[in-house]
Amino acid sequence: MVTPELFAAELHSSLTDASLSSMNFLNEVAQRFPEAISFAAGRPHEANFDVALIHEYLDTYCRHLAEAEGRTEEQVRRALFQYGRTKGIIHDLIARNLAADEDVVVDPESIVVTVGCQEAMVLTLRALRRDERDVLLAVSPTYVGITGAARLVDMPVVPVSSGDDGVDLDDLTAVVRRVRGEGLRPRAFYLVPDFSNPAGKSLPTSRRRELLRLADEFDLLLLEDNPYGVFRARGERLPTLKSLDATRRVVYLGSFAKTGMPGARVGFAVADQLVGDAAGGDPTLFADELSKIKSMLTVNTSPVAQAVIGGKLIAHDYSLLRANEREIATYARNLAQLLDGLERRFTGPSRDAVPRVTWNTPAGGFFAVVTVPFDVTDELLALSAHTYGVIWTPMRHFYDGVGGERQLRLSCSLLDPDTLDTGLDRLAAFITDQV
16 A cells, blocks of 8 residues: 555645535536537637737737837836736726726726736735634525635635525625624625626626625625626626726736637736724725735736737727627627527427426626526536546535525636537436436
């Protein structure tokens, strides 16, 4: 028998947590069955990937440094090749983008450019977690990345029901009062207000305003994660929480993975809250506090990756709506095809063969949720991949506890029309056989 050098019981408790294992499990299923059609990955569509654009955007950013900022050739080289500013080098360009697309006006110094949005989550939670009394509230079901980040900083996650409109505000009120009655401190409430991962839900504007009012009443920070807001398929775009935020209650978490380039791994946090000093000194920006942690975690975000993203912003007048016109159309087409395809396969004459199969109808984004009359397990996912050639995500992976046992998430972002239809045929055969 091999003698181990380390034991799991001696390592951090997060390493045995289900939330950290979920992503690995889903990736392993995709690798084991490469021929299966995958509705699991929430990745950008690859039709518009073009290596030449990387060079074009890099050149655009370098010209910007030379012409708009008056940098010398040596200074431009140094900006790309050397260690960069911890808070990032494209913070001013991100501020212009937020003003152009989201009507959010912030000081560029309140922006920390991170290694993907995942680092922004870790930095924020690490800063907020003071001791064992601190907890994070999160809409349930929720993105597994925030649950995993909370585990890494030893911050328990307390679920809040999503209700019909993205957040059940009565449940939020009850949860805040309950945890405070237990001597705990709810430091923040995490949510994805637009086309949430995994449920695809969106908050109406009235619900957003009421949520901000409750945040003031309960002295609660809101962590607004907005990777999908650009990709509305129908209806008017809604204001972000941050654009409605008059009292600096919202820490805005952003990512260029879906709108820029996932391989660049560039995200950001807008943290314009003021942090007071017990000694009575001048307050600092919360962003400056986050940058202290970042300096010990990743030192800085790749200047080359930032330059590519910055070049894309400059090339499209700082608007990701303009930069993603083709992608917006692609995702709207795919979502409509997905929802129409479910309708054709599970209503009318098909309803008699497959009873009680329902789904939600998001107005944008990548995801839809299907509810079925049987328990959805990881074992069934493996069967679906092996025997039927189709992969999806069990919704229970997005609940921190009980929930989602009879639901599966479908992502339509990565597929072309023909593959999407074939995948739906395979999914219908799988569900029919299980019923």
